[in-house]
Amino acid sequence: MVSTSPENRLAIEGHVLVSGRAFGKLVASQLELSFWGGVNPETGEIIDRHHVLSGKYIQDTILAIPSSRGSCSGSGVLLELLLNNKGPKGIIFQRREDILSLGVIVAEEIFGKAIPVLTIDATDFQQIQQWDGRCIFIDGSNISDHAINKKPGQHQSRNTDNERKLPLSNVKLSDLDKAFLEGEHGEASRAAIRIILRMAKILGATELMDVTQVHVDGCIYTGPGSLKFAEKLRDLGGKVRVPTSLNSISIDQKRWRIQGVDSAFGEAAGRLASAYTDMGARPTFTCAPYQLESAPKFGEQVAWAESNAVVYANSVLGARTMKYPDFLDIAIALTGRAPKGGPHVDLHRLASLIIRVPTIKNVATIDDSFYPLLGYQIGQLASSCIPAVLGLEALNPSKDDLKAFGAAFATVSSAPMFHIVGITPEATSLNVVIGPKELVRTIDVAPEEFLECWDQLNSSSKNQQIDLVSLGNPHFSLAEIRTLASLCRGQIKESTVNVMVTCSRSTHGLARQAGFIEELEEFGVKFMTDTCWCMITEPMIPPSTKAIITNSGKYAHYGPGLTGRDFYFGSLGACVEAACHGRYRGTKPRWLLDATNSSSITSSIKTGASG
Structure with missing residues (x-):
């Protein structure tokens, strides 16, 4: 105190x-x-x-x-x-x-x-x-506000194992865990288990558990440190012990040279990706591993990193993972062991916040901008709490709608999952997903809050020309590519506007087989695989670009800081319209206008709602 x-x-x-x-x-x-x-x-x-x-x-x-x-x-x-x-x-x-x-x-x-x-x-x-x-x-x-005993140093360095006593606390070790610690499976696994056990202590976990698969986010090149870390583990003989997929990397491996990426950066990012594949990880290079055939099943214990992937796995698939930080992900892959805590455990999957959403009277007016905007809004309300969302039972969101919702939610919330009653698999009723009722708060969303979030994501106040349409954060699915093709069909793109889509290699291959890639490239769409928008900078974003429009709540949030450009947010249809006219009109969708019109709002949820 x-x-x-x-x-x-x-x-x-x-x-x-x-x-x-x-x-x-x-x-x-x-x-x-x-x-x-x-x-x-x-x-x-x-x-x-x-x-x-x-x-x-x-x-x-x-x-x-x-x-x-x-x-x-x-x-x-x-x-x-x-x-x-x-x-x-x-x-x-x-x-x-x-x-x-x-x-x-x-x-x-x-x-x-x-x-x-x-x-x-x-x-x-x-x-x-x-x-x-x-x-x-x-x-x-x-x-x-005053020095205690002696002058502190800027950093505290630990250089030897004797100086770095491992705080095991009450973590119960299996024979395999002990073997890792003794170095019987190599120095890479020994370093990995030390990191895992230190995190287990922070989490308050009393034992480790087996996982069936890992999704590694640490393959993103954040700088020399990330490369040194991965190459050190590889050079120490590190090999993954469970199936391991890789997140988007910082370059399109097949195209970065012709895209004009700085050679020093491109080579370093490529070396980082290679370090992970050398350790046995699959070169999936996608931020949407739930689109892969290897996606986990309901109840499966996994260790995924990448915020949107974690939230989707827990919430939509019903798999179980903590929000694993970069570097802990590969440590778990090298051992197959993870702290038994967080959303791996039933108790930590319960909601402590009920959020009641006003019902839009005319559901037919809802377009694909609804879900990322709502996810962004609910993420801000549930900054650290798992929410249970009421009021959407009459809707039938697609997998891509839930992907967009979850990505925006995870951008502004530290919670590892959400429940949408009547929609996500564990939320068959409210009562089954909430914690002790005396600890649960309830928030009613005011319709005006939709407008506030819309204005936050449309962060530029200028009505200016659009230079770039950014799509695929998280990675576009085959269904989204199909929808984009239908929206572009018969249209002519403004020559001054770039339209760029990121997706996985797997999805790109399927879309090419279906004929969508050729059709969209004829319209003027450029595709990038392996990487994603949070890693893309100049020259892939042309230096002349001043304004970007996206249908991603996640990228509309991060984009201004990452790129220094003006940002606009809208539906996929609004993005295509901007590509064809070179300007974003900024017209609010019908559902949003209805939501803020009190005569169009009804509440299907009564105070004190139960399951």
Whole structure:
């Protein structure tokens, strides 16, 4: 708790996630932050243009945020920041946090460089906000405005196994776990199990469990650190022990040279992908592994990274995975072992928040912009809570609708899943997916909130020419390519507008067999495989591009910070219209106008709704 002397001194006792000592100016916010797409790993600038800290630099600061949110690649960004000395000297969270903490653990375990990471309770977190901009000290579990005992160092380095005692806590080890720790299966597996066990301690897990498959997000090139990490594991003899798929990488492997990508970047990103395939992972290179034939079944225990994939697996497939940070994913793949906690366990899949959505009277007016916008809105309301959503029972969302909803939800929420009553597989009724009723809150969504989210995603106030139509974040499915072809058929694209679609190699092959690729390329669509929009920069985005339109809530959020361009959001049909006319009219869809017209809104849910 906080204590203050007559001189208004600061003294807080926290809970240590990663031990260390540090001193720096406090940068504090009560809003969660995604480091991927939210912090520049080369400069330390906060580039999430929707965040209250946008434009600030975290180098040499003590950063205090409630938790991370969004992408699992935040661990990779933090590793790069620490290795190039652009990161914070310490981090304070309000809640237990996995993604950024794992980045620090990897920096310590693999590179001998770390910073202190602590959690403090909600009351203390509110109090520490008042110290924003002032210098504070961290020493072990103590946070104060004055040095404790001795001058702290900028980073705490750990170089030998003797100096890095493994905090096993109460984690029960199997014979296989012990063999990994003893190095009987090689040094790569030994390093991997150490990382897993340190994360298990943070999670409060008392044992490890087997998983049937892994989806690795750490193949994204965040900088030299991500490459050194993967190549070190490979060179130590690392081989995956369970089927392992790979997320989108930072380049289109087959086309990056002709696309004009910088050779140093392209070669480094290619080496990173090769390091993972050398360890036995499949070159699937998709951020939508649920579209693959290998997608897990209901109840299957897996270890997936990539925020939208995690949310989809848990929520839509009914498989079980935590929101695994980059680097923890490959550690689990090398051992087949994961902490038994989080959404792997029934208790941690229950909702603690009920969100009641106003019902649109004329369901026929709903287009595909509805689901990403709603996901974005609900993600903001459920910043860290698993929500149970009511009011959509009359709808029949497709897999792609739920993909769009989940991706936008995962962009602004740290929760690993959602339930939509009557739609997602575990939510057959409200009662079966909510936790103890005394701990559950209920929020009624006001129709006007739809408009607020629409304006957030349409972040440019200018009515200007569209230069680029961005589609496929997450990766386009075969059904979406088919729909795009039907919308473009008989139309003529404006010559000044680029239309680009990202999808997996698998989907691209199926679409080519169906004749859609040739048809869309004739219209003027360019396809990229292997990579996705959160990794695409110049020259694939032409330097002359000023304004981009997308149907992705996820990319509409991250895009302004990642690209520096103006962004617009709309339905797929609106994107095609902009491609043909060179301008986005910004007309709000009929369902949105209806939602904000009180005469068109009815509520099918009564107060105190039950299952």
